[in-house]
Amino acid sequence: MHRRNSRRTALVLATAAVAAVPLLTACGDDAHPGAAAVMGSYRITVSQLENRVNEVRDAQQAATKDDQQYEQAIAKSGGLTRNTLHSMVFDRVLHRAAADAGVKVSRRQVQEREAAMAQQAGGVRQMRLALLEQYNIAPERIAESARTDLEVMGLAQKVGANMQSQSESDQAPFWKALDQASKELKVDLNPRYGTWDIAKSHGRADAKTPWVREVTSPKTGDEQTA
Numbered sequence: 001m002h003r004r005n006s007r008r009t010a011l012v013l014a015t016a017a018v019a020a021v022p023l024l025t026a027c028g029d030d031a032h033p034g035a036a037a038v039m040g041s042y043r044i045t046v047s048q049l050e051n052r053v054n055e056v057r058d059a060q061q062a063a064t065k066d067d068q069q070y071e072q073a074i075a076k077s078g079g080l081t082r083n084t085l086h087s088m089v090f091d092r093v094l095h096r097a098a099a100d101a102g103v104k105v106s107r108r109q110v111q112e113r114e115a116a117m118a119q120q121a122g123g124v125r126q127m128r129l130a131l132l133e134q135y136n137i138a139p140e141r142i143a144e145s146a147r148t149d150l151e152v153m154g155l156a157q158k159v160g161a162n163m164q165s166q167s168e169s170d171q172a173p174f175w176k177a178l179d180q181a182s183k184e185l186k187v188d189l190n191p192r193y194g195t196w197d198i199a200k201s202h203g204r205a206d207a208k209t210p211w212v213r214e215v216t217s218p219k220t221g222d223e224q225t226a
Contacts, residue, residue: 036193037089039185044088046190052084055138063132077136084136085193091148093198094155097181103154105147113146175199 037044056077064070098105121127131137137145156163161174179199187196 036085036190037196038188039089039092042092042185044085049081049085049088052088052138052141053081055140056080056084056132056136059128059132059138063129073133076133080136082193085189089187089189089196091144093178093181093185093187094148094151096185097177098151098155098158100181100184101155101158101177103151103158105150105154109150110143110146113150114142117142117146 034045034047035043036046036049057074057080060073060077061070064073118124118127121130128139128142131142131145132139135145152163155161155177156174159173159177161172162170163174165171175198182196182198187198189196
């Protein structure tokens with residue numbers, strides 16, 4: 001099972017670092033009122049972020065038997081708001097990097113990826129529970145998660161990165177591509193959610209993305225993108 005953070009994120013990645021770049025300036029409420037993150041002309045509003053967090057909380061509540069189990073699920077998903085924003089930003093950056101590299105993912109490929117994930121998990125219900133429990137991915141975001149997985153694999157292949165390797169140099173081309181995309185998009189986080197520096201920390205400064213090497217493992221046989 002994979003991921004985006006959780007992308008992520010899950011989805012998402014390993015802890016290798018590429019060449020350091022200066023921290024991107026964090027956005028403040030004065031500069032970007034109501035924004036959790038700004039990427040060029042694209043904004044992730046605080047309201048959008050809250051809605052994504054609520055999707056996870058609603059799914060957690062529906063998946064638990066009683067209040068005690070729900071409280072335990074909340075406790076296990078500490079930092080959900082920050083991690084969710086990280087995944088949302090990561091997915092946007094990844095999509096830009098993948099597009100720059102010529103990676104294209106079709107709807108059919110996403111559907112096939114979902115089907116393979118469900119088969120591997122032992123069914124759709126088991127897949128949904130696993131993604132929710134392990135990566136805080138709500139059921140309505142599974143298709144997005146599958147697309148992110150495919151873009152990760154496609155980008156890694158295009159740039160010649162080996163994300164299964166523990167070697168920083170083997171992974172470096174992947175992170176370099178994401179670093180370039182981050183610069184192109186001018187990623188700017190509201191300081192309450194941390195900072196974004198993909199080169200140094202592979203995302204938000206206090207976040208790790210361990211799922212990238214997982215989704216690039218040859219488990220499902222549908223890892224090629226067109």
